[in-house]
Structures are given as C-alpha cells and as structure tokens.
Amino acid sequence: MCATSELPPGARRIVEVDGRSIGVFNVAGDYLAIRNRCPHQGGPLCEGVQVGELTSDLPGDYEYSRPGEMIRCPWHGWEFDLRTGASWFDPARRRVRSYKVEVVPGGELEASPPRPGLQPGPYTAETVPVTVEGAYVVLELAPSGN
C-alpha cells in the first residue's frame, strides 16, 4: 500500500481497492483498517474524527481510554472501533467491515506471492539509487477474524 514512513502514527490513508474504499490508520504504531462506508446511511466513515473510548459506570464518573481507536462518522456521529469494526452502540450487531493490516519488510515484499492491487517494492526513482530496506504496510482484503 505504501511505505511505513508514509503512514506515521496518527496518520490515515483512504485507498481504493477492488472498488472498495478502505481507510488505513496508524494508531500509535498499530495499523488498523476498516471500510470507508458507514453501515447507517453510507457516509464516508473514514473521513470522520478519531476519538477514544468513553465509558461511564456511574453518572459523573467517566473513563477515557484507547485514544484514537474509535472513529466517528462525519455525517451522524455513529462510532466504530477501528480494531474490530464493531459499533459503539451495538457491537454485536452493527459493525463495519475491518481488514487485516500487516507490515512487511521491503525485501520480503518483492519475494511474496502476487496480491491483488499490490505494487511490489522496492520502489525506484529515476536517478536516485534505492536500497531494499525498511518496512511496508500491506492491506489484506481477507476478514481479519474479528
């Protein structure tokens, strides 16, 4: 998908793969991906604001955790867990598709079997010598098992 340096912590990219729009997020070093289409009314979910998980056991007692791991749809504010695709309000039944993301060293990327939509590295520029090093973010369309 891109070099890890192009997706630093806190960044996101929205990519088009096989006609699907998918958002890939780097949340504090973890790479997370979900479909960029809200199951409510089809809003561009991955263009929304990233927030944390806010829970409360009692009125006035709040816990804010997992900063950046939830995303809020830019249309109606439905929130989803970037790790699992589960919605905040009905995690068992209302969810968005999530995808497995892995980081693959550049050298292995070239040797790995072809994957749809994947441009094997190393990337080369016209006049700049390039060495195979670093790591690459690879998005897989297979379900992540969540």
Next chain:
Amino acid sequence: MAGEQGRYTGPLVDCDVHNALPSDDALHPYMPADWRSRRDSLTYLPTAFRDVRENLGDRSYIGAEYPRPTKRASRVDAWPPGGGAPASDLAFAQAQLLDAWNISYAVLNPLLGIGEMLNLELAAVMARAANDWLADQWLDRDSRLRASIVVAYEDPPTAAAEIDRVARDPRFVQVLVLSRMIEPMGRRRYWPIYEACERNGLALGVHNGGWGGHPITPAGYPSYYLEDAAAMAGAFQAQVGSLICEGVLQHFPGLRIVLIEGGFAWIPALMWRLDRAWRMLGAEVPAVDRPPSQLIRERFWVSTQPMEEPEHPAQFHELLDQLQMTDRIMFSTDYPHWDFDAPNQALPARLTADQQRKILHENAAALYGLPTPADAAATGD
C-alpha cells in the same frame, strides 16, 4: 434500519436545505447605507450558530443554543475546500448535494437568526436583505433552487409586507418561521403572516428551533443536546394544537402548513388525542367545525428528516397506515447539517413505487408548484 430505495430513479425534491452566508458582511450589499453603518457598530453575527449572542443587534430571547456535536451543526465533510461555512458556497453545494444525488429541486431554508431578533427594525432590514441575497446569489444561479422567504416573524405586519414584496418572484415558494416563537402560533398577533401566505399562495414552513424565550421542552431546560434533538416534537405538537384550536385554518382556508424537521410518527397519537378532546370539549372552540385529525390531514404537510426510525421496518408501514398522509410526506436532507439524510438510504423501509414517487417527488412538486424536470427543459426554465 436503512433500506435501499434503489428502484426509484425519478425526479427528486429536497425540501430542506440550509444555505448560509459566506461571510459576516455578505448581506451588506443588500442593505441601505445607513443600516450598513449602524450594523457595523452593532457587530452583528449572522448565524444561528454564532459563538456569541451578546451583541446589541442580534439580541433575542434565549432558546436553542445547545452545543451541537459538530461545528455549525454540519457534516464534517461539508466545509467547502475554498473556505467559508458549510453550504455557503454554491458550487460546492451543487457538487456535494444537487449533482451528487441528482436532485431536481431543492428548497432553501436559510437559518440566519433574523426572525427571532428583538431589534425589529434591524430584523426587518436584515430579512429584506436576506431575500434579495437569496434571489441574487442562489436562485439566479441555479434553476433547481427554490427558497423560503425570510421574515421578521415577531413583527407580523412588517413580515406580511415583506411577503407581499418578495412573493412576486415565483421562485419563493414558502414563508419560513420557527417552531418556538414568542407566543403559540395560532395566536392572533401572527395572523397577518398567515393572511399574506394565503393571499400570495405560499406555504407556511415551520422549521424546528427557535428563540421565543420558552424552555426547549415543556418540562424545562434539559442538560444535553441529545434531549433537545429527541424532544423537539413537543413544540410541534403544541403548535398544531394551537393552529387548530385558535381557528386559524377556518379563517385562512387557503393556508397550507409544512412541519419541517419535526418528524411525524407522533402525529397519529396527537390526532387521536385531539379528536377525543374535541368530541368532549368542542364547545370551547366552536370554530373548529370538524375533527382535528381531518384538519391535520387536509392542511398539514411534513418533511422527512429526521424521521423516526421504528425498531422493525414493518412498523413504518403501520405508521403510514395510521397517518393516512402519504400525500403529505415530503423528502428532505437537511443538508449540510450533521443529521443529513441520504436520499437513497433515509426511508426506513422498502416502500411501494407509488409511495416513493409521492414522498420523493410528487407531494413537494404539487405543494410548491414545481414543474416536472421535463417540462422545465422544454420551456428552457
């Protein structure tokens, strides 16, 4: 809950679009020079979502200033890339709304914070400027647009004069008021507005919101915007009762009233309750010569967004059956606001082709006198 209305490919009318001023001084070219200078000194801020409401010119009673979940209560993706507030840039609104959804007509309901101003002279000047701005910057530039007339509704005789002035332009199809005004809508002080609507063949649009000085709910001020958003039907119910019981519909038999952004699942229960009360207590309101439910079905229209979403889609059909107002329901998006309804996703159950045609196009076309797109093309409109 959302159902694809994929089969419907006909014309689409959006009955509630909130275009905005691109800048604080956007109305200045449409105001007399003396008022421009006076307004500068008043540092008036033009929108209903302003951060500060303490300036002399825009002072109103308290009302619906609960913090919204997003800036300017808008879709996060609705900010024009070239700057300005959501729906202040016609080209971007065309791309994101009219073109994206192939909308045939959209009715502009600008919420500019003018009607509720207590400085009635300034409100009248601002309303006049807003209507000229609407014609000049919006209606003249896209033939798909229609608009509601902005009026200083707490000064009804002045509002009526402005209606008479603007109604000569047939692209204005409605007069806009809010659901919480200073007095209940049926009270006689507002009748000049209704008379002007009837005289000019214009619908009266009652949009959710308002700064009439009353609590947002009949129980008082709640703590959260969620409560405001969920409880807004209360004001609409009171207004329907007021308009009926005060005899407004008998005095103005040509008046047609549109409840905008108020939902409609509550209407059957209100009809049942009003009918029951009328049978027992009708002598108190002898002008009401037929069951309130009949008056509601004859004289009221509703917009869809944000409609109630029943737990089971089949319950939406039960609701339509109870309402018997399928000829009165009109689709709306509420663009660019955060609770925007997508035209192909919003209706909560699979509807018949006949129901879709009525709700998405025909009801609004009939009420507002909109030519079919084919007719418009033939006449070069």
